[in-house]
């Protein structure tokens with residue numbers, strides 16, 4: 001092990017070992033990453049994956065850590081934190097953004113230039129790479145709506161350029177998630193709009209998040225994906241008729257199932273199903289990944305039992 005670290009250190013002087021992932025996730029949960037490297041250049045990203053492959057070390061790509069539950073045991077392998085942060089406004093209302101740019105910097109740039117594209121993402125944490133991989137969405141908008149193309153590294157470290165259609169975006173998914181490809185940069189197509197109106201929309205979303213989401217505690221956003229209305233057993237659909245939303249297809253927010261099953265406020269250790277928003281689990285201080293994982297399993301079982309619905313996790317589990 002020491003030998004591996006020595007080889008890695010020679011290639012990447014800024015590499016660290018035994019870095020606590022709880023310091024790199026919004027949940028503030030997670031044990032040590034065996035090796036931890038911050039990359040700011042695409043050459044370093046490619047080199048790091050290549051070297052890890054040669055040394056047969058598992059690699060995990062980290063963005064803003066806002067959709068992650070990392071095991072208490074940490075990760076045996078190399079965590080590469082992407083901090084490539086070039087953000088450029090081109091002619092014809094096009095933005096080119098590196099994967100490590102934060103969504104909020106991207107939103108701010110589009111608003112500053114009166115560009116319609118990302119105002120729905122006001123207050124969305126994380127990086128552009130993480131958002132594209134999971135086709136993040138909120139308030140009726142989704143990342144896929146404004147992507148022109150994406151540059152990504154495939155498993156053979158080939159740099160590919162994919163059009164919007166080739167990205168195979170779907171609800172909280174994409175080709176990058178299915179194939180585990182690494183997003184390097186994206187091109188975003190915008191339209192000109194009214195600066196004041198766009199700013200107001202973004203601000204209203206930020207305000208809504210502060211009011212309705214438990215931002216006062218560490219968390220990782222929505223725990224479960226919303227439920228496709230068609231997947232609710234016919235005999236139970238009328239229970240949720242007034243809860244159905246179009247986002248982007250007909251869904252019922254999973255919070256309603258959690259509330260219906262009486263799970264709001266349920267605690268295991270220091271992890272709690274939020275009293276403010278039932279689709280959030282919050283870290284009350286010192287929560288363990290195992291507490292959160294148990295809460296997730298418990299909620300899934302109870303909801304399956306009561307409604308015959310299988311909740312799917314939105315949070316990514318790294319172990």
Ligand SMILES: Cc1cc2nc3c(=O)[nH]c(=O)nc-3n(C[C@H](O)[C@H](O)[C@H](O)COP(=O)(O)OP(=O)(O)OC[C@H]3O[C@@H](n4cnc5c(N)ncnc54)[C@H](O)[C@@H]3O)c2cc1C
Pocket residue numbers: 026060061062063064065066067068082099100124125126127128129130131132133134135136137138176181182183184213215219220221222316
């Ligand atoms: C308070 C709060 C509110 C949230 N609200 C929303 C919301 O409204 N809508 C929504 O969709 N999500 C929401 N989220 C979840 C989260 O912010 C998004 O999923 C975000 O897009 C994740 O980006 P990240 O950079 O933090 O990814 P990370 O958490 O770092 O990683 C998530 C996954 O993406 C992968 N990944 C990261 N970067 C790359 C890359 N460059 N290439 C390939 N894979 C990569 C990681 O390997 C991991 O599997 C919320 C989270 C929080 C904490």
